[in-house]
Amino acid sequence: MYKPRIARPDDIEDIKKLWIDRFGEEEGFADFMFSSRYIPEYSACIEENGKIISALQSIPQNILIRGRILPCTILAGVSTDEEYTGRGLMSRVFSFYMNHIASLDIPLTVHTPANHPTFFSKGHLSATNTRFVTINSAVGYTEPENIRPDELYKFYSTVCTKYSGIISRSYPDFLFKLKDYESTGGKYIAVRINGMVTGYAVYFDYYEVLAEEVLAIDSESYEKLVDMLKTISNGRKLSMKL
DSSP states (O other): OOOOEEOOGGGHHHHHHHHHHHHOOOHHHHHHHHHHSOOGGGEEEEEETTEEEEEEEEEEEEEEETTEEEEEEEEEEEEEOGGGTTSSHHHHHHHHHHHHHHHTTOOEEEOOOSSHHHHHTTTOOOOOOOOEEEESSOOOOSOOOOOOHHHHHHHHHHHGGGOSSEEOOOHHHHHHHHHHHHTTTOEEEEEEETTEEEEEEEEEESSSEEEEEEEESSHHHHHHHHHHHHHHHTTSOEEEEO
16 A cells, blocks of 8 residues: 655655656756755655655745735646556645645645646646747847846736736745756846836757747737847747747
8 A cells, every 4th residue: 555645854865866767857957956945845755665656846835816925836746656657656646745735724736737637637727828839940130138137036026916826936036946947058038128128038048949938018028039039049949938
């Protein structure tokens, strides 16, 4: 009988290894993740004969819902040892975790699932729509403009009040999120109109360019951001998450 439990501080190396094995994660991000965002109280696992065979990690945050800031957790990952898949371990650890979070008076758990049907079966629902835009052989004409983190945060904290279901971050939280991105090569740019920041993008420049976050206040700013990203891609494939 597999019995889930709350993770312990000394589980960190076993859970990290399981994470890397299952997700093929880059060492840089995994090192950052587990050195700074492994919080045992917000993690759960199942072990057999001293070996952790399934684990779930999350991060406590605050979220803005219809003008109110509520506590929540963000799921960082759910992983099961490949030898133990198909035995319902994910359902067990997930159910245990959700009950535990509810006992802490945290009403919401949010995440971006890799496989929606899997989480639908656990009772989770889609709460936002995301559009992905891909341009092949993109070339733009606007030079990208760098931005300071404090400018980026000022824009984020102003614009996020217009949305429901967006993470509400303090400035230290925001800087920490940027370090998430930077740990795997993330960079950021912004567009200004009349001296004011009106949009930003966080992107990864690999064999193609992936813009993980693209946010602007109007269509003109979106067009300028896209031109910046097209310039960076310089003829390579460009994918943007709006």
